Amino acid sequence: MKEEQSYTIKQTAEQTGITEDTIRYYEKIALLPRAERKDNGHRIYRQEDINTIQLIACLKKTGMPLEEMRPFLAVSADTDPAEYPELVELLTSHRKNILSQIASLQQVVDFIDMKLEEGRYRWDCSDVDLDGLLEKRMGEPKPKSVSPVEMSYFSVSAKAGR
Amino acid sequence: MKEEQSYTIKQTAEQTGITEDTIRYYEKIALLPRAERKDNGHRIYRQEDINTIQLIACLKKTGMPLEEMRPFLAVSADTDPAEYPELVELLTSHRKNILSQIASLQQVVDFIDMKLEEGRYRWDCSDVDLDGLLEKRMGEPKPKSVSPVEMSYFSVSAKAGR
């Protein structure tokens, strides 16, 4: 119904938080498809392209290397994932990946919270119920999936006999 | 009560998942304090050191650059954060940081879930209640902090008129 709006590279950069240089770079390494050009050679972007760039930005935040993004960008376009079993595989595997990342991050939050609490109450020595400490912040019960291995640096701070 | 146990660099690498080379590298750039040496010059590590390395590994997972870790490692040792206001500042600010990272990650999970759902039910065109879709997975109500901007790539997939 309405003419598809288009944006300059500068506008696109502003909207996505990705610099113009980087956008061109992504095009160069074919992470983005070659953008359409105006008669003067300037790139033009549509909403669709901006969405793609935002997806890249978001995946970047998950620490995914650019090369690994390629298949995701294929999905983001118009592929039906159900038709490509290995894509479904990929999606579910990365989903698992991210969930474990979230757990990692939550651990660091807990670590910080503990350090902050420690500063406030200033306990000296004496074993303290760490599980209890973790439990009492936030309303969420959540599975508490923190592995004992990764948990170990809590103990250093808990005793820190030095 | 019991003699403090010590580990070789190899054992330390195995326990932390960080390679020997990388551990030496961290020492070189003084991210880790110079490790004690045996008479033959070989490094020896204690549990405390292993904990520190594991904290580094964990922070790495949050995408933090090595340089930014330095203050955190100071905290992890035996500093009382409450005595260094700028450290408390730092901790709370990074805490905020991580929470927003978690939100980002959750978005990608939602994106993946949506794509997967889409494949299963195969809707054609027609606006679909995205909020409803997001809401119905997981038990957690959670604030649903996803910004409209970052949300935009959901719409591309939802209509994808192409």
Place this chain on the structure above:
DNA sequence: CTATAAGTTGAAGTCGACTCCAAGTCAAGG
């Protein structure tokens, strides 16, 4: 007509984080 702004290109440079290498030391086994 010229200056300014906004873009173009290909190539080179930078930076963080490793990763690898050569040359050497030391201890134990055959």
Place this chain on the structure above:
DNA sequence: CCTTGACTTGGAGTCGACTTCAACTTATAG
């Protein structure tokens, strides 16, 4: 005594992801 293995060092090389650069085109405003 020689070899093997586990380490040491300093320094060089690699890799991903930009970032900067020089030289150029095109459109608009004064």
